[in-house]
Amino acid sequence: MKISIVVPTFNEGGNPAIVAETLVNVLRPLEFELIFVDDSTSKESVEALEHLSREHSCVRYEHREHERSLGTAVVRGFELARGELIAVMDSDMQHPPELLMDMVTEAELGCDIVIPSRFVPGGDDGGLSPSRKLISWVARVLGQAALKRVRSVTDPTSGFFLLRRSVVENASLQPIGWKILMEVLVRGNYERIVEIPYRFQPRIAGSSNMSLREQWNYLKHIFKLILSSSEDRRKYIFAAVGISGVLVNMLVYVGLVKLHLDFWQAAVLSGSVAMATNFVLNDRLTWYDSRSGTAIKRLGKYVATSLMGIGIDTVVLSILAYGLHVDYFVANGVGIIVAMVWNFYANNYWTWKTKRKVVEVALSSTSGSVERV
Ligand SMILES: Nc1nc2c(ncn2[C@@H]2O[C@H](COP(=O)(O)OP(=O)(O)OP(=O)(O)O)[C@@H](O)[C@H]2O)c(=O)[nH]1
Ligand SMILES: [Mg+2]
Structure with missing residues (x-):
């Protein structure tokens, strides 16, 4: 298995089917699997996933009855994944599936984590409303100010990324809330990150699950990561x-x-x-x-x-x-x-002679290259 795509879903109705159809087309040349980790409370959403998995042999899903957390859903997806590369993306088409082939290419060129970024030249965060943009900006700045490893990337709160299995294999991931990429950046094992510009899209249907409670969870998550990162x-x-x-x-x-x-x-x-x-x-x-x-x-x-x-x-x-x-x-x-x-x-x-761990962060080869530490 070359690549596993982990897709967390919560009451997304027919959206996962659209994501799956697009991914099946895009990833045709590769050996891949799609894993939906679903915490839905609506019966229709679970039934839609059941239908999807019967229709496509490359689709699997796990429905969690008593758990509701985007972060732990992705960690569960990591456990279920059989691919050498693992990608994570949302189930509402905000993350363009077409980018996955470029992400795989970057990983094949030797990087450990590929992060599509809205905030490098050529990127765009147009899919969000002004108030969501502001919240997202504050969250990003807070995370980058508090955590060194998060500081080195431009879009650390993204829910769209690809990593080599070894990055998370022996990392003890305990995310609180949504920002699983920050958890991976602080606790994962990696040396080289590549960022690719992309245009964030508006949701195709349904409504956002972002809430005040998630923003509180985010602050708790940052605090926990500070304590765990020497x-x-x-x-x-x-x-x-x-x-x-x-x-x-x-x-x-x-x-x-x-x-x-x-x-x-x-x-x-x-x-x-x-x-x-x-x-x-x-x-x-x-x-x-x-x-x-x-x-x-x-x-x-x-x-x-x-x-x-x-x-x-x-x-x-x-x-x-x-x-x-x-x-x-x-x-x-x-x-x-x-x-x-x-x-x-x-x-x-x-x-005290602390050992310096150098992480190289570059822009994708097609967009030139800068080295940041
Ligand atoms: N398994 C699982 N998935 C979740 C949970 N909360 C959200 N998701 C999924 O995580 C992804 C991101 O959630 P969204 O509600 O789209 O959040 P967002 O993209 O910040 O908000 P919008 O821009 O309004 O779409 C979507 O695929 C959701 O279905 C959860 O508690 N459990
Ligand atoms: Mg969304």
Whole structure:
């Protein structure tokens, strides 16, 4: 079996038959199967699938009586699929089936995931109403801001994609809600992604299943993915440790001043204590899975990085406040942010030696090629 097309359906009536007829025509040169995973509550929709599977030997369907989730329906489709390549698409013709042959060609050229994108040159998201476009934009920006692996693709919330079986075979996928591609991008095993421009189409019939509840599910999904992805989680824990360091610094400083130490002595001592607690927390929590060498060596590198950070902060602040006459408060804020970014990356790759996983994202060969990481 060359390719399995997984199609989630919910109360789509006659739409799956139209999708199936078109796919049978388009994929004729290939060995393929169509798998509908159906959570319909309407009897007619289930009967239509039963009829379809009797008519075409390449069509299978599974009706789930007590489950309703687009994400888990697709994961179930992955389990049922027998193809070397697996594609996922909607059952309302919003995703043009004709594109599948190009997607298969891209996979044959060696990429692991092919994503038709509405947001690369030549793509178009015309099928959505302005309000849906806005919701979709906010969702995309949120996902890309929160998750590094999602950031590298232009259409990570798409329900249309193709992947090599190995991408999901050993990945433990636990999607909440709709955005199964984000789940695959964060938890899957892959190295190369290709995006192909396409024009998103209006639904042929029936109505959307998108709801407020799905938007809430989306936020929960992002949060869960952050927790499960070490490269994203690290940044948030590092920021939390940084805030805890400020509190430790303040408390120790006030205590020492109350013990009648000079201000500068109290400042040096409280700064050192905060640096030490930050080191321990980062070593135990932020980079617990990337420790190498002795703790004392890591501490040495951490202190060197932090001192360098203070230097960077001072230089940035001086350039902004004295050279460019920026407000001293703003200049200090910018200095702190630049130093924090420095601290994070220097510690990530030097103190704790986190391995960098490079994912190549390219535009399809017909549309030129750019490499993004
Ligand atoms: N199995 C299953 N499929 C679902 C579920 N919810 C939606 N789907 C299917 O997932 C696909 C996407 O859902 P749509 O309602 O078309 O969502 P949309 O494309 O964002 O909305 P429109 O642009 O209005 O069509 C369609 O094929 C639906 O039939 C579900 O709970 N279970
Ligand atoms: Mg749709």
